[in-house]
Amino acid sequence: MSEELLDLVIVGCGPAGLSAAINAKIRKQNFIIFGLDFCSPKLSWAPTIDNYLGFFKIKGEDLRQKFLKHVEDMEIEIKSQRVDKILKIDKHFMLQCGEKNYSAKSVIVATGVESGKKITGEKDFIGRGVSYCATCDGPLYNDKVCAMITYSSEGEEELKFLADICSKIYYLPQHEKVLENVSENVERINAKPKEIKGGMMVEKLILEDGKELSVDGIFIYRPNLPPDQLVPGVETESKALKVNRNLETNIEGLFAAGDCTGAPYQLGKAVGEGQTAALNAVKYIAKH
Numbered sequence: 001m002s003e004e005l006l007d008l009v010i011v012g013c014g015p016a017g018l019s020a021a022i023n024a025k026i027r028k029q030n031f032i033i034f035g036l037d038f039c040s041p042k043l044s045w046a047p048t049i050d051n052y053l054g055f056f057k058i059k060g061e062d063l064r065q066k067f068l069k070h071v072e073d074m075e076i077e078i079k080s081q082r083v084d085k086i087l088k089i090d091k092h093f094m095l096q097c098g099e100k101n102y103s104a105k106s107v108i109v110a111t112g113v114e115s116g117k118k119i120t121g122e123k124d125f126i127g128r129g130v131s132y133c134a135t136c137d138g139p140l141y142n143d144k145v146c147a148m149i150t151y152s153s154e155g156e157e158e159l160k161f162l163a164d165i166c167s168k169i170y171y172l173p174q175h176e177k178v179l180e181n182v183s184e185n186v187e188r189i190n191a192k193p194k195e196i197k198g199g200m201m202v203e204k205l206i207l208e209d210g211k212e213l214s215v216d217g218i219f220i221y222r223p224n225l226p227p228d229q230l231v232p233g234v235e236t237e238s239k240a241l242k243v244n245r246n247l248e249t250n251i252e253g254l255f256a257a258g259d260c261t262g263a264p265y266q267l268g269k270a271v272g273e274g275q276t277a278a279l280n281a282v283k284y285i286a287k288h
């Protein structure tokens with residue numbers, strides 16, 4: 001556990017998270033904002049944006065640069081690290097980020113929406129052999145055979161961690177820029193996963209080329225975690241985090257903003273919700 005108890009942690013560095021961060025800074029909070037390497041891919045993909053007030057026909061990438069410059073000018077540093085788990089323990093939150101933990105009085109989740117199709121059977125085996133976090137669940141697979149499927153090279157840190165625990169790992173990277181020769185017990189397989197099968201627990205990973213891998217566990221690294229995997233016990237509605245008008249979730253002190261709270265998936269909504277969540281988090285922190 002980190003020594004310091006922070007006022008606030010903001011998880012996600014897209015428009016919603018950045019908007020929350022500038023408001024938290026103006027309100028003089030002691031906070032950290034976490035994001036992955038690139039903040040935010042979605043915004044950079046937008047060819048032209050016509051509906052963001054004051055910036056008619058701006059390219060998504062140009063607006064992204066302006067957002068990042070704003071944050072930099074306010075001396076806000078974005079910590080480049082995925083938050084793997086958020087747990088409420090007594091009155092405070094514990095956030096697990098790789099092998100490091102942080103504690104905070106309040107948290108704003110601004111992680112966007114999950115993209116990409118799930119593997120057939122994936123949902124059925126969550127908690128029964130399918131995991132999204134090697135540093136959280138890896139120790140359960142000591143000396144076992146696992147598969148690790150990564151959809152972003154950032155997942156390779158988790159692969160190295162797992163390689164020290166498991167007897168063998170089948171590594172299936174689904175992205176470019178792949179680590180070579182991680183460890184002798186890691187076998188790289190260039191194939192797409194098709195289906196996860198088993199009984200009570202995972203037993204097999206079936207590949208699109210028809211090959212079958214016998215495994216005890218399957219670790220899947222996507223940049224975006226499903227919200228209920230990121231925050232156990234949080235209420236969701238149609239895959240989105242359920243919030244009220246104050247952007248409060250069912251967990252006291254936990255707020256959510258942006259695409260992760262559901263449609264419309266739009267920039268203006270993300271920025272507005274980031275601000276509202278930050279101001280309500282400030283009120284919550286002051287009250288508690």
Ligand SMILES: Cc1cc2nc3c(=O)[nH]c(=O)nc-3n(C[C@H](O)[C@H](O)[C@H](O)COP(=O)(O)OP(=O)(O)OC[C@H]3O[C@@H](n4cnc5c(N)ncnc54)[C@H](O)[C@@H]3O)c2cc1C
Pocket residue numbers: 011012013014015016017034035036038039040041042043045046047048049050051052081082083084110111112113223224225230257258259260265266267268270
């Ligand atoms: C092609 C395209 C065109 C678009 N055009 C428009 C448009 O013209 N007008 C409009 O209003 N909207 C448009 N949008 C939608 C707009 O980009 C989104 O609504 C907006 O980016 C949502 O912001 P967000 O902060 O909620 O999420 P995101 O922008 O998705 O940001 C979330 C961030 O959180 C990070 N993250 C996720 N999980 C974690 C974790 N566990 N730990 C740390 N960091 C994490 C992600 O890496 C990401 O950087 C477009 C989207 C696309 C894809």
